Amino acid sequence: MKAKVLQGLPVLIAILLLAVAWEAATAWLTIPHYIIPRLSNVLMSIADNGALLAGHFAVTLGEALLGLGFSILFGTLAALWIDSSRLAAKTVYPLLVASQTIPIIALSPIMVMWFGYEIWSKVAVVILFTFFPIAINTAAGLRAADSGIGELMRSMGAGRRALFVKWKLPSALPGFFTGLKLAAAISVGGATLGEWLGGEAGLGMYTKRASNMLRGDAVFAGVLLLSFMGILLFVIVQVLERAIVKHHHK
Numbered sequence: 001m002k003a004k005v006l007q008g009l010p011v012l013i014a015i016l017l018l019a020v021a022w023e024a025a026t027a028w029l030t031i032p033h034y035i036i037p038r039l040s041n042v043l044m045s046i047a048d049n050g051a052l053l054a055g056h057f058a059v060t061l062g063e064a065l066l067g068l069g070f071s072i073l074f075g076t077l078a079a080l081w082i083d084s085s086r087l088a089a090k091t092v093y094p095l096l097v098a099s100q101t102i103p104i105i106a107l108s109p110i111m112v113m114w115f116g117y118e119i120w121s122k123v124a125v126v127i128l129f130t131f132f133p134i135a136i137n138t139a140a141g142l143r144a145a146d147s148g149i150g151e152l153m154r155s156m157g158a159g160r161r162a163l164f165v166k167w168k169l170p171s172a173l174p175g176f177f178t179g180l181k182l183a184a185a186i187s188v189g190g191a192t193l194g195e196w197l198g199g200e201a202g203l204g205m206y207t208k209r210a211s212n213m214l215r216g217d218a219v220f221a222g223v224l225l226l227s228f229m230g231i232l233l234f235v236i237v238q239v240l241e242r243a244i245v246k247h248h249h250k
Contacts (some may be wrong), residue, residue, distance in 0.1 A: 026121070037216040042224060045217040050232055052206075057225055061120060063191040064233065067126020073181055075134030076176070083142040083168070095133060104128050105193065112198050121212075122194030122202070129190035130183035134176070141175025177241040184233035188226050201238040205231075 022039045025031075033041065046053060076095070081088045108125050115121035145168050195204030203222045210218035 016099035032215040032216075036183075037220055041117035041217040042220045045215075045221040046225070046227035048220070049218070052205075053221065053225060056201055056203045056222075057229065060188065060191045060195065060204065060226070061229060062185040063122040063194065063202065064126055064229070067123045067132055067190060068121070068180075068183060068187050068233075070123065070151045071127050071130040075131050075179070076138055078131075079138035079142055079172070079176075081244060082139045089124065093139065100132055103119040104190075108193055108197055111194070113155075117200070119231050121197075122191050122199065125197075126187050129186050133179040133182040133186075135179070137175040137179030137182075138172055139175075139208040141172035144175070166211040173241075173245055177237065177245070181234055181237045181241070184237045187228045187233065188230040192226060 022036075026036055049169055069207075078166065082090070082093050082204045094174045107128055110229035111124040111128070116122055149167055188250045191202065192207075195202040198209055205227050207219050207222035209225075210222065
């Protein structure tokens with residue numbers, strides 16, 4: 001426990017130094033509050049609007065989690081298809097890679113046109129952000145499975161289920177969690193973009209309204225909470241990864 005605290009100490013010190021530098025620089029340089037507000041004013045804004053921000057936080061978190069859930073389902077299925085089918089590996093895989101050349105922000109308004117201004121348009125945008133890293137990294141993990149081990153297991157009479165559980169799955173887990181950690185971090189950005197394009201609630205909508213009113217402290221309050229949400233989701237996935245991979249290798 002003490003070792004873990006010591007490992008996190010440099011990060012805490014860096015955050016404190018950045019906080020002090022932010023507060024001191026904005027005061028010393030007399031930067032207008034609507035450009036970069038003081039950190040103390042941002043924290044006061046969070047405290048004064050705690051209940052309101054908590055509601056918006058819950059909306060954005062729900063959108064991010066829903067989108068992540070669908071991306072895990074569809075991304076894993078796509079990875080399994082690519083791994084099990086040579087045709088899919090030659091057609092679907094290149095198409096997935098090529099799809100990333102299309103700016104996601106250009107596709108986002110189409111999601112609003114298709115799904116309207118309800119929650120599903122935001123979920124669709126999150127899926128656009130998060131599907132690719134999960135599918136590609138999981139597929140790479142499946143394809144990286146040692147073929148020698150697979151041949152040995154087949155020669156010993158292992159069935160499809162045993163081959164998947166004891167051969168493919170251990171190889172895929174690191175890639176899957178690599179993709180999921182990346183997807184978890186950027187899912188918040190997808191939800192926020194969806195809210196900017198059209199929504200009635202969520203931290204993205206909150207920051208947009210605050211920006212229109214030149215309330216820099218409120219904008220930065222929303223940004224800090226969005227950053228915290230992304231870090232929180234990343235850490236949760238990291239904890240799950242350690243628990244699942246450790247359990248699987250016992």
